[in-house]
Amino acid sequence: MPREDASTTTRGSGPAGGDQGHGRTVAIVGGGISGLAVAEAIERLGAADGIPIRTIVLEREAAPGGKIKTQRVDGFVVETGPHGFLDKEPVVFELIDRLGLTSALVTADASSARRYIVRGGCLRALPSSPPKFLVSGVLPAHQRFRVLLEPWVRQRAADATDDESVFDFASRRIGRGAAEVLVDAMVTGIFGGDPKALSLRSAFPRMMELEATYGSLIRAQISITKARRRAGGTKAGVNPAMGGGLNSFRMGLGTLTDALAARTHVRVGFDAAEIQVPFCVRGQGTEVRADAVVLATPADVMSGLLEPIAPDVAEIIKEIPYAPVSVVVHAFRRADLPSTVVLDGFGFLIPHHEGREILGTIWASTVFPDHAPEGMVMLRTMVGGARRPELMALDDAEMLERVRAELVKIMRIPPDTKPVFERVLRWPVAIPQYTIGHASRVDAMDRLEARIPGLFATGNAFRGVAMIACIVDAQRVAERVVRHVAAKRT
Numbered sequence: 446m447p448r449e450d451a452s453t454t455t456r457g458s459g460p461a462g463g464d465q466g467h468g469r470t471v472a473i474v475g476g477g478i479s480g481l482a483v484a485e486a487i488e489r490l491g492a493a494d495g496i497p498i499r500t501i502v503l504e505r506e507a508a509p510g511g512k513i514k515t516q517r518v519d520g521f522v523v524e525t526g527p528h529g530f531l532d533k534e535p536v537v538f539e540l541i542d543r544l545g546l547t548s549a550l551v552t553a554d555a556s557s558a559r560r561y562i563v564r565g566g567c568l569r570a571l572p573s574s575p576p577k578f579l580v581s582g583v584l585p586a587h588q589r590f591r592v593l594l595e596p597w598v599r600q601r602a603a604d605a606t607d608d609e610s611v612f613d614f615a616s617r618r619i620g621r622g623a624a625e626v627l628v629d630a631m632v633t634g635i636f637g638g639d640p641k642a643l644s645l646r647s648a649f650p651r652m653m654e655l656e657a658t659y660g661s662l663i664r665a666q667i668s669i670t671k672a673r674r675r676a677g678g679t680k681a682g683v684n685p686a687m688g689g690g691l692n693s694f695r696m697g698l699g700t701l702t703d704a705l706a707a708r709t710h711v712r713v714g715f716d717a718a719e720i721q722v723p724f725c726v727r728g729q730g731t732e733v734r735a736d737a738v739v740l741a742t743p744a745d746v747m748s749g750l751l752e753p754i755a756p757d758v759a760e761i762i763k764e765i766p767y768a769p770v771s772v773v774v775h776a777f778r779r780a781d782l783p784s785t786v787v788l789d790g791f792g793f794l795i796p797h798h799e800g801r802e803i804l805g806t807i808w809a810s811t812v813f814p815d816h817a818p819e820g821m822v823m824l825r826t827m828v829g830g831a832r833r834p835e836l837m838a839l840d841d842a843e844m845l846e847r848v849r850a851e852l853v854k855i856m857r858i859p860p861d862t863k864p865v866f867e868r869v870l871r872w873p874v875a876i877p878q879y880t881i882g883h884a885s886r887v888d889a890m891d892r893l894e895a896r897i898p899g900l901f902a903t904g905n906a907f908r909g910v911a912m913i914a915c916i917v918d919a920q921r922v923a924e925r926v927v928r929h930v931a932a933k934r935t
């Protein structure tokens with residue numbers, strides 16, 4: 446079996462060369478944002494500590510990026526996976542800066558601040574302030590009143606093993622009615638998931654923290670807003686060049702993964718099938734030897750790779766379910782849509798009990814006007830999720846027809862409007878679901894690091910599905926990898 450190393454598998458622009466004289470090699474399995482970010486961080490942190498570490502990212506597909514792939518079609522910037530990232534994590538902007546991409550950033554247009562929800566088949570704007578919420582029709586009066594009682598709801602005495610579902614938490618704090626509408630839609634938007642199945646502790650740890658610290662989510666919001674105002678209005682750690690909110694790049698999110706891949710050794714078309722300890726990663730007819738390995742694949746693949754070396758952990762990791770999601774893109778000429786078609790916001794989400802065939806639609810060209818040519822409108826509709834996986838079986842023609850039918854009903858797009866283009870992008874293993882018990886699965890994976898020194902794991906399967914959470918986790922894992930490599934040298 447031919448042995449390959451970074452010198453023969455370089456795609457990016459990093460230094461070439463074999464093991465000899467170049468310090469240590471770390472193999473990373475999976476070239477999504479997690480794998481690429483961990484590679485960048487390992488090489489950088491190693492160099493800062495005077496430890497030359499060469500990384501090699503092994504990616505199964507023909508191109509790196511994982512869920513982040515941007516298609517550029519006739520002036521449209523079409524995101525196949527994520528749409529943007531929030532400016533909550535300074536390390537993300539530091540990375541963007543190091544890559545020289547700060548000037549390529551775009552911030553969501555102010556007109557996308559408004560968000561809609563579907564109630565009774567109709568679009569309703571979500572109120573932007575508590576007084577507006579009080580008079581809005583987004584919930585019946587008694588449910589709105591119940592939400593406002595939240596500060597007086599007693600905190601639940603939770604211990605370290607407590608694993609309340611997102612739905613139970615929300616029902617307890619803001620009432621069942623509001624949970625079924627507002628929280629259901631939020632969970633759909635982030636996880637494509639079922640709030641009754643997801644663990645609050647794992648899926649929304651911040652909510653749990655806020656309840657523990659302030660005793661109430663509303664009180665927490667008021668205190669945080671006041672503190673922010675006192676501190677001068679900007680969020681701590683936010684790039685001062687940014688206006689806040691959601692971000693992307695002028696040419697789409699692929700800008701970030703492309704730039705990371707360009708400065709990393711990436712071996713595409715490498716379908717990792719086996720890991721030998723201490724470390725050799727085998728693909729078809731080829732292998733890569735390394736001093737440490739970082740797994741950055743979806744959990745099902747990770748489980749398969751761990752099976753021969755840690756069958757107990759492989760079994761546990763296999764329990765992390767994934768929701769399938771299809772992204773259905775429609776582009777129209779604005780002039781072909783009547784003025785009654787509203788596009789003045791981010792888009793809309795649909796609570797599950799509305800019984801629709803779509804999860805929601807992002808008005809992509811309103812959010813990032815640079816992503817569509819002048820006079821064009823681009824919509825991205827999500828289909829499937831944890832509660833409608835069967836819709837993934839629809840062929841493209843049927844899926845396009847069903848989505849069009851929903852857009853006609855919900856957005857009042859005339860049925861005979863011809864799209865400029867439409868396409869279906871499928872992710873059968875799209876978004877991991879942090880279901881009840883998830884924390885114990887993450888613990889099992891963490892304990893494996895002590896059992897098999899030199900084997901690490903990162904990726905969206907564990908500590909956050911947002912791309913910024915993947916970058917933050919990659920950074921933390923990289924620190925541990927560099928410590929491991931440094932310890933091996935002494």
Ligand SMILES: Cc1cc2nc3c(=O)[nH]c(=O)nc-3n(C[C@H](O)[C@H](O)[C@H](O)COP(=O)(O)OP(=O)(O)OC[C@H]3O[C@@H](n4cnc5c(N)ncnc54)[C@H](O)[C@@H]3O)c2cc1C
Pocket residue numbers: 474475476477478479480503504505506509510511512513525526527528529530531715716717718741742743746770771772872875876903904905906909910911912913915
């Ligand atoms: C439709 C959709 C919309 C989303 N919207 C947003 C959003 O707006 N904002 C946001 O922040 N996040 C969003 N997310 C989530 C975010 O995109 C992902 O959580 C993140 O990109 C995952 O990155 P990752 O590197 O951990 O995993 P992945 O991107 O899944 O990468 C894993 C990589 O491993 C590779 N691989 C698998 N098996 C092997 C093998 N055997 N050998 C070698 N390589 C292998 C895969 O090919 C892949 O490239 C969205 C996700 C989806 C699907």
